[in-house]
Amino acid sequence: AQTVTQSQPEMSVQEAETVTLSCTYDTSESNYYLFWYKQPPSRQMILVIRQEAYKQQNATENRFSVNFQKAAKSFSLKISDSQLGDTAMYFCAFMKQDSGAGSYQLTFGKGTKLSVIP
Amino acid sequence: GAGVSQSPRYKVTKRGQDVALRCDPISGHVSLYWYRQALGQGPEFLTYFNYEAQQDKSGLPNDRFSAERPEGSISTLTIQRTEQRDSAMYRCASSLVPDRTPGYGYTFGSGTRLTVV
Numbered sequence: 220a221q222t223v224t225q226s227q228p229e230m231s232v233q234e235a236e237t238v239t240l241s242c243t244y245d246t247s248e249s250n251y252y253l254f255w256y257k258q259p260p261s262r263q264m265i266l267v268i269r270q271e272a273y274k275q276q277n278a279t280e281n282r283f284s285v286n287f288q289k290a291a292k293s294f295s296l297k298i299s300d301s302q303l304g305d306t307a308m309y310f311c312a313f314m315k316q317d318s319g320a321g322s323y324q325l326t327f328g329k330g331t332k333l334s335v336i337p
Numbered sequence: 338g339a340g341v342s343q344s345p346r347y348k349v350t351k352r353g354q355d356v357a358l359r360c361d362p363i364s365g366h367v368s369l370y371w372y373r374q375a376l377g378q379g380p381e382f383l384t385y386f387n388y389e390a391q392q393d394k395s396g397l398p399n400d401r402f403s404a405e406r407p408e409g410s411i412s413t414l415t416i417q418r419t420e421q422r423d424s425a426m427y428r429c430a431s432s433l434v435p436d437r438t439p440g441y442g443y444t445f446g447s448g449t450r451l452t453v454v
Binding site: 223252254262263264266269310312314316317322323324325326327328329330 | 368370372377378379380381382385392393426428430432439440441443445447448450
């Protein structure tokens with residue numbers, strides 16, 4: 220079984236500054252995917268960024284980037300130039316590589332509540 | 338449809354009543370997942386289907402919870418004899434099988450917020 224741990228229940232950052240959210244996970248799998256999801260007050264679940272475990276290069280999506288350390292089982296999210304619209308819950312999630320059964324089950328951490336302060 | 342649709346959006350029920358929550362996945366998505374998200378927590382897996390077959394129900398907390406997807410499209414999650422501890426957001430998600438870019442095609446619905454009073 221996989222576990223995902225987010226050790227920061229709440230964080231805050233000044234607008235335009237940079238913030239890093241931490242995530243660690245535990246698995247015996249060698250091939251898997253890691254995700255960061257954003258859940259704004261509207262309660263939507265929005266995919267922010269995705270990392271494939273077999274890729275050494277860290278994923279980047281505009282102002283969002285990750286620091287993926289496979290040996291340490293660490294997957295942190297960096298948000299640059301924080302904007303008010305970034306205020307949300309952020310969830311780290313793990314997905315095993317499908318074994319052919321068509322299973323794409325996600326295991327989530329408990330989340331980090333990020334507040335961007337004007 | 339264009340997205341994953343869930344209904345009702347909100348449901349308030351009295352303890353002991355049965356509730357049925359509906360999920361209409363994206364057209365053509367073979368896999369359908371149910372998650373439960375308690376307040377202040379991340380979503381937790383309940384069960385999933387490929388077409389009409391329930392592949393894994395290991396996350397269902399007890400036998401009061403059941404799910405079906407009889408025609409491989411719309412799914413219903415039923416909770417019998419509801420208890421206050423069942424109060425949560427229930428989310429549905431769907432994806433393609435196989436998904437050549439796992440995760441990108443994984444789409445969540447807006448959820449049903451269930452309150453048991």
